[in-house]
Amino acid sequence: MTECLVNxxxxxxxxxxxxxxxxxxxxxxxxxxxPHALTVxxxxxxxxxxxxxxxxxxxxxxxxxxxIDPPHMDARPLTPKRMQRALAFTLLMGAIxxxxxxxxxxxxxxxxNVGFWELLTNPYLLRLKLVIFIxxxxxxxxxxxxLISLTSGLFAIGFVLLGVFLYLDVTARRYVYLLAFLLxxxxxxxxxxxxxxxxxxxMYLILAYGVMSASAQGEKRRRVTxxxxxxxxxxxxxxxxxxxxxxxxxxxxEAGSLRGVLFSFYWYLASPIAAxxxxxxxxxxxYGLGQKTFFPFYKWLxxxxxxxxxxxxxxxxxxxxxxxxxxxxxLRNFYExxxxxxxxxxxxxxxxxxxxxxxxASRYFPxxxxxxxxLVPILFSFYSYPLLSSQFYLQILFGFLFFRYEIxxxxxxxxxx
Numbered sequence: 197m198t199e200c201l202v203n204x205x206x207x208x209x210x211x212x213x214x215x216x217x218x219x220x221x222x223x224x225x226x227x228x229x230x231p232h233a234l235t236v237x238x239x240x241x242x243x244x245x246x247x248x249x250x251x252x253x254x255x256x257x258x259x260x261x262x263x264i265d266p267p268h269m270d271a272r273p274l275t276p277k278r279m280q281r282a283l284a285f286t287l288l289m290g291a292i293x294x295x296x297x298x299x300x301x302x303x304x305x306x307x308x309n310v311g312f313w314e315l316l317t318n319p320y321l322l323r324l325k326l327v328i329f330i331x332x333x334x335x336x337x338x339x340x341x342x343l344i345s346l347t348s349g350l351f352a353i354g355f356v357l358l359g360v361f362l363y364l365d366v367t368a369r370r371y372v373y374l375l376a377f378l379l380x381x382x383x384x385x386x387x388x389x390x391x392x393x394x395x396x397x398x399m400y401l402i403l404a405y406g407v408m409s410a411s412a413q414g415e416k417r418r419r420v421t422x423x424x425x426x427x428x429x430x431x432x433x434x435x436x437x438x439x440x441x442x443x444x445x446x447x448x449x450e451a452g453s454l455r456g457v458l459f460s461f462y463w464y465l466a467s468p469i470a471a472x473x474x475x476x477x478x479x480x481x482x483y484g485l486g487q488k489t490f491f492p493f494y495k496w497l498x499x500x501x502x503x504x505x506x507x508x509x510x511x512x513x514x515x516x517x518x519x520x521x522x523x524x525x526x527l528r529n530f531y532e533x534x535x536x537x538x539x540x541x542x543x544x545x546x547x548x549x550x551x552x553x554x555x556x557a558s559r560y561f562p563x564x565x566x567x568x569x570x571l572v573p574i575l576f577s578f579y580s581y582p583l584l585s586s587q588f589y590l591q592i593l594f595g596f597l598f599f600r601y602e603i604x605x606x607x608x609x610x611x612x613x
Contacts, residue, residue, distance in 0.1 A: 202406040204550035205250045208574050212243055215578040218466040228470040228517060235473040238527055238539050245540045249547030257551075271560055274601035279361055282599060283373050286354025290380040293347035297387045300340065304329050319441040323389045349590040351380070353599065355397045356565050359404025360603060362423050371426075377401075378430050391438050396572055396582070398427045403568045407557050408603075435461075467521040468579050474515045475524050476531065488529040489542065492586040512580075526573065526581040546570065561603055565595030 200206045216239065222228040272278065304325045305315045315322050358377055362370050378398075385394035402424055409420055436457075438444070444460050487494050497503045512522040530538030550570050557567035569591055573582050582588060 202403055202410055202571065204547065204554070204571060204574055205247060207571060208246055208250075208547070208577070209243070211575060211578050212239075215465050215469060218462060219469040222462075222466050222470065228466075229473070231469075231473050232477050234476045235469075238472070238476065238531065238536065239469070241536060241539050242527055242543050246543035246547040249544035249549075250551045251547075253548050253551035271562075271600045271602040274360070274561060274603045276365070278601065279357065279364070280369075282357050282601075283354060283361060286350050286357060287373070287376055287380070289347045290351035290354060290377065290384070293344060293351055294380055294384050294387065296340065296344050296347065297384060300329070300344070301326075301387065303340075319389055323442065326388060345585070345587040345590060349587045349594060352397055352400060352587070352591050353565060353594055355381075355400040356404040356568050356595075357561075357599070359401040359406075359568075360408055360561070360564070362401070363405050363408040364603075374426060378427065382430065382434060385434050386437065386441075389438060389442060391434050394434050395431055396576070398431055399572050399575060400568050401427055403571050404564060407564060407567065410558070463519060463521070465578070467517065467519070468523045468525045470517045471515050471521040472524045472528055474517055475528055479532070483535060484533040486533050489533045489538065489581075489583075491584050492589060495586070523580040525579065526577045529581040529584075546574065550574070559603060561599050561601040562595040564603070565599065566592050 200210075219228065223230055301316060301322070302312050304310075305312045308315070308325055310321070310325075315325065354377060358373060361373060381394045381397050385391065405420070405424060439457055439460065494503060512524065514520045514522045527539055530542045534541070550567065553563050553567050553570075556563035558564070569588065576582060
């Protein structure tokens with residue numbers, strides 16, 4: 197099971213197979229309009245080029261003589277002491293990120309002439325104010341935004357470390373760390389009234405654990421379900437909590453009912469393709485030439501007065517198909533910048549890159565960190581494009597700068613005990 201979860205090609209095909217099936221079910225049920233030829237072509241091109249990119253590397257690897265082990269990297273062994281020190285540090289960064297977000301709420305309350313506790317305890321008002329505040333600052337690089345990105349990026353790396361720790365450690369302390377990380381992530385999620393960030397963080401943990409346990413045997417393999425049960429339950433809880441706080445099912449005329457909750461989840465999975473279909477039908481051909489795909493870099497170029505301010509919406513504009521949706525799969529960004537060429541080249545590059553680093557991911561933590569952070573965009577490719585945030589690139593950079601650990605030798609040592 198874990199082998200399939202952490203295989204980029206199988207993960208990609210499973211995600212798109214399920215979401216396309218759900219979207220087509222909505223088409224035949226009359227919920228969504230029939231797809232345009234361009235939408236069908238873009239979806240097929242996306243699936244085909246990603247698969248081709250992954251298989252291209254696999255073919256080149258098969259044709260190139262090489263040793264069984266990946267090339268050596270200058271890295272320190274990931275000992276239990278170093279692991280706990282790194283976990284404590286990233287956990288502290290998560291706590292600081294939470295405090296910074298509380299400070300952001302205080303700033304929003306002050307600017308809006310609203311009491312801090314009044315805003316914090318009013319989910320609808322807080323969500324509205326957050327959307328406006330974040331949307332207005334999407335092209336800015338203020339100190340607070342940078343600090344939140346830095347601390348949140350380091351906290352996200354902690355979830356990858358936690359996935360390794362859950363697999364390697366056999367003591368009860370791993371559950372203490374797990375609970376601490378989940379509590380901070382839950383508080384952050386409720387602070388932002390967003391299920392996405394916590395779900396992504398838990399997927400970092402699950403995918404890192406999956407890479408480590410892909411070749412496990414015996415008791416190690418039997419531990420998988422037990423170790424990952426709490427993170428999965430946490431995702432279910434946060435989806436239910438946000439539903440109760442924001443009553444999203446009311447949007448679909450089913451407020452408070454189980455049918456409405458289930459339809460809300462269905463809409464979450466199937467509507468992005470329908471929204472993409474609507475976008476492609478009305479696109480006027482004004483290509484961004486990289487502004488949407490490489491937005492973090494354009495934002496810094498803008499701050500240096502080298503380019504005009506890039507035009508982008510932090511949350512996307514709403515379309516009604518027939519209910520509101522504001523996510524368009526990750527394909528919108530590529531098409532909006534480069535047309536079908538972008539739809540072909542970016543998935544191809546993503547497939548090639550994940551295949552190229554797959555072998556190193558189980559041995560060196562910086563590559564595991566990079567691998568997991570690329571698997572998550574694959575997992576959520578049906579939904580939106582997560583590489584719009586500078587935090588994503590900082591997470592990868594921090595992995596190579598501050599967490600240069602080798603995990604292969606330590607793992608074999610623990611297996612021999």
